[in-house]
Amino acid sequence: MASLPPSAAPFALYFDRDLSRPTPYDGSGNYLRMAKPRLDHTYRLIAPYVANAHIVDIGASPFYLLDRALEGGASRASAVYFAYDQHPLKDSERIYSCHGEIELSHFNIEDQDWPFGNDSVDVITACEILEHCEYFPLRFANEVRRVLRPGGVLLITVPNVASVANIAKLVLGKNIFMKYRADATGRHKHEYTMSQLCALVNFMGLETVGTGYMPFVTSHKTWPRAAYRTVARTPGLRRYSPKLYILARQRQQKLREPLTVPPAALYDSDMSIED
Template identity: 30%
Template sequence: MTQPELTGDVFDAYMTTYGELAPEFLKQYVRDHRKRFLATLRALPPAGGPGARGLEIGTYGLFPVAMRQMLGYADADGVVYETKGDVPLVDHRRYPFDGEEYAYRTFDLDAERTRLPVADESYDLVVLAEVLEHFAADPYFCIREVNRILKPGGKFLITTPNVCSTEHIFRILTHDVPTWFYFYRKDLSNDRHNLEYSPKLLRQLVEHGGFTVNRLWTEVFWSGDRPEIDRLLDERGYSRDLRGDDMFVLCEKSGPAGPSFPDFLYF
């Protein structure tokens, strides 16, 4: 398969097609998150060679299709969360925005409790985009599992909201809730942000999980400028680094995962 040159126009065209052909329940979400999707597409590392395999945990198909169509991966799987039992279900899904109509293997399981039914060191890239903050019970289980299924040197990309953002400082100072999606659900679902991470906590989590951080940075997707907060940080001698509203961390597997239930995250 000939891969297109990865320019902004290619990603924009891909997002336009995705937005037009996404299921109805997703269309508004795609419009609201388009800027984040584009930034994540640009952050995905291309395949390092023939036969490379990728996986997205918490997928709507966007990134697995991009892995195959644009980034040179021979195969790309996905994980969804509709099943809460102990037995993972395996499906092969075709996505309406994928002109090749490729059948993507998809695992339906609880990523905080259930092992993926794949062999150790199966993948070259794992993506966890806007999922970590939703975990309610055992997020480190998922991190350990990613370590197990990645090849040595394999890449791990996480995106998640940044609780230390300029916007969140503003919210604290104005007596507001300093997180994005704290709302409880009328359907009694736990689909909310259970923990929004700081840059320090996110780094601790992945390093304890056996990963070396190649790059940790933030982006601004939902908030506006807060020059008064910037001035306050400067006046008080606090750093303005890593103050965007969303964090990205690109890691690589460098060793085994540390023990379960690390003290910095569990009691």
């Protein structure tokens, strides 16, 4: 994969087109500083598809990926934020950067339809989102299938449950599951294996373009980032990197029947252990 130059302009988002009323989102945020290497790598995966594209980012905060897409020539950028928290942009319909306008939508991807027309989206990204879903993401799968145009692409990134950190925790007798949280949407409900991620895309009827592993962790500590870069460079160990990605394409002969029965690799229909 050819490397791309970093963004030429500092990242900052504003409430107004004149860029005079700043939002809380800029390059100084702790989360963005930690997540930026992963987001830059994610952008490189979709960069060949963004020119003149309508791109929708599910769970878009901190909106850096969409800003880069606008810088790369995207014609329309739509951000979806779905957590039930007091998001600072919850009442805004759009925000702005020096690269253009980002439309905002705030809804629950698990039980609501998306506000986009059939076959109207060129690129969909869902980065570190599906692991937060309470249930199997059936509505997500159906809405991707509906709005993504023939030939359009979907990029999903998720935590790798088989990461070396999780393996080490289990060896040491530690729990790999997250603690209960006051913000339930911020807690991981299901982390994925690569085979499960591929099963999800196959269930959706999309063609897999590429899969891979990402060595990036969102951590204040320096040593995990260095350790995972070593893992990513070591043959045979890359599969234990902390993140997985899959890039998929909507078929030209688009399948349109509703998806109803989730794949066995990801879903158990039993209601109880009792007979």
